[in-house]
Amino acid sequence: MRASTLACVDPELFEHHLASAHGRGRAPEGGATGVAGTRLCGDVVRLTLALDPSGQRVAEVGWEAEACGATLAACSAVSELVADAPLLDVARIGAHQVADALGGLSAGKFHAAELVADALARALGTAARAAAALPPPAAPPPHRTLVAMSGGVDSAVAALLAARESGDVVAVTLELWADEQNDGERSCCSAQAVRFARALAHRMGLPHLTLDLREEFSAGVVTPFLDDHAAGLTPNPCVRCNGHVRLDAMLELADRLGAATLATGHYARVEPAEPVEPAAAPAEHAAAPAEHGPLLRAAADAWKDQTYMLAALAPASLARLRFPLGDLTKPQVRALAAEAELPVASKAESQDLCFLAGTSRSEFLARHAGIAQRPGEVVDAAGDVIGAHTGHHGFTVGQRRGLGVAAEEPLYVLRTDPASNRVVAGTRAQLATTSVPVRGARLHRDGARVDRVKLRYRAKPLPARVVGAPAAGTHRRLEIALEEPVDGAAPGQLACLMDGDVVIGWATIDRPAATAPAQ
Numbered sequence: 001m002r003a004s005t006l007a008c009v010d011p012e013l014f015e016h017h018l019a020s021a022h023g024r025g026r027a028p029e030g031g032a033t034g035v036a037g038t039r040l041c042g043d044v045v046r047l048t049l050a051l052d053p054s055g056q057r058v059a060e061v062g063w064e065a066e067a068c069g070a071t072l073a074a075c076s077a078v079s080e081l082v083a084d085a086p087l088l089d090v091a092r093i094g095a096h097q098v099a100d101a102l103g104g105l106s107a108g109k110f111h112a113a114e115l116v117a118d119a120l121a122r123a124l125g126t127a128a129r130a131a132a133a134l135p136p137p138a139a140p141p142p143h144r145t146l147v148a149m150s151g152g153v154d155s156a157v158a159a160l161l162a163a164r165e166s167g168d169v170v171a172v173t174l175e176l177w178a179d180e181q182n183d184g185e186r187s188c189c190s191a192q193a194v195r196f197a198r199a200l201a202h203r204m205g206l207p208h209l210t211l212d213l214r215e216e217f218s219a220g221v222v223t224p225f226l227d228d229h230a231a232g233l234t235p236n237p238c239v240r241c242n243g244h245v246r247l248d249a250m251l252e253l254a255d256r257l258g259a260a261t262l263a264t265g266h267y268a269r270v271e272p273a274e275p276v277e278p279a280a281a282p283a284e285h286a287a288a289p290a291e292h293g294p295l296l297r298a299a300a301d302a303w304k305d306q307t308y309m310l311a312a313l314a315p316a317s318l319a320r321l322r323f324p325l326g327d328l329t330k331p332q333v334r335a336l337a338a339e340a341e342l343p344v345a346s347k348a349e350s351q352d353l354c355f356l357a358g359t360s361r362s363e364f365l366a367r368h369a370g371i372a373q374r375p376g377e378v379v380d381a382a383g384d385v386i387g388a389h390t391g392h393h394g395f396t397v398g399q400r401r402g403l404g405v406a407a408e409e410p411l412y413v414l415r416t417d418p419a420s421n422r423v424v425a426g427t428r429a430q431l432a433t434t435s436v437p438v439r440g441a442r443l444h445r446d447g448a449r450v451d452r453v454k455l456r457y458r459a460k461p462l463p464a465r466v467v468g469a470p471a472a473g474t475h476r477r478l479e480i481a482l483e484e485p486v487d488g489a490a491p492g493q494l495a496c497l498m499d500g501d502v503v504i505g506w507a508t509i510d511r512p513a514a515t516a517p518a519q
């Protein structure tokens, strides 16, 4: 017996694939390539797959590999398996199906099936994404829902509920970030996380697609995050990610698959669109009219509510979104997962920004933007030096810890000045304000309706109004007047503008005019 056959359960089938190498050396023209493995780990697979002109079926497949016999045989088996298969059948193929196609693989060689399944999933996701430019299916399935699955308990239960409701669910996971320094196990957007989500979707009986959005995420989320830190602002990367990266790509894919709706595991609700109001006279300074459509409403579980993170979504996107968890509490979600015997029922919550997993913010800034320690002065409101710090980018307005200045009263960060690398500190009374300037405001309804504002993700909404009661539309600058003073508002953060528990607009907190650095 040859050494390679020890890896398999069906030596004959294994030998057949090893010898025939079905699809080897072919790279279908216009196809999408998925790569898995690295030379460093010994095995690299490049699998290329082309869809037919409808974008619904595999037309051709080919591969190249520098790998062990088990991996070469698995590539051949997969080539045979997916040739001429419908897109969503291929989306049901994971490592177990690859191993089955070879008649089984020993535990020691199962990695071959995982590697080839990874390459296949990458190729399939890229092909499906490219096909998003094609017209949607002529006869779209009536109740299809695309579900955004991160591999956590929330999106797994969202998929479960969507499947119970529509019976026709396709799962998608986004690969957003790869950083060798990261702890891939703890991140919801690494290659490991994608593989975990795929296995979970398959276990739930759902076809699964992977979209590689690493470039878009880097340009649209990580770069602005780094730039904002360098500019002394406190960014909201999750708002950007939800608003501009994740959902746009997933809605395009939903179109391609003929899915009318996209469900996610966010805790939020949708308030149906009101009847269209008669066109009002355009507001002074309003650059564009408001978009009509549904609005976001706070989730039933106030502690889990994620409307702040979703506030920048356009009403047109919201019209296609479903939040199956919006009326549930987290314990109810976990109970549903346990009842359905989902292996993620007690999986821990994701804690920090997904791309930081296992890395501190300061290490990340140093590694990716060269924003290293830069000693500077801590000054009081009068400009007198009262201490020292290691870089303004490590501070945010309202921060108390880490100032390292001994004083009679606790001191807080009042503002930071990136130009002079100074951090201005003062007492809580000096920090308190009832006026918050905002820029880039987008009001979906008249500003007079705003009666509450949320200034941080985990903060309570505060009674407030928008000065001048501006009309619906976009506004370069506005001022929010709070009923009670707040302990500072951090420039760069989102201000979520609410009418009761409905989000009717959003804006970015600005620096007070007198403290804005010269442009």
Ligand SMILES: Nc1ncnc2c1ncn2[C@@H]1O[C@H](COP(=O)(O)OP(=O)(O)OP(=O)(O)O)[C@@H](O)[C@H]1O
Binding pocket: 147, 148, 149, 150, 151, 152, 153, 154, 155, 156, 158, 172, 173, 174, 175, 176, 188, 189, 263, 264, 265, 266, 349, 350
């Ligand atoms: N990488 C991803 N791919 C696809 N969908 C994602 C991804 N990351 C997040 N989502 C979607 O966005 C929702 C909210 O994401 P968030 O990062 O807040 O995760 P979460 O609250 O930890 O949820 P989960 O328990 O599902 O991981 C998820 O429930 C999921 O529907």
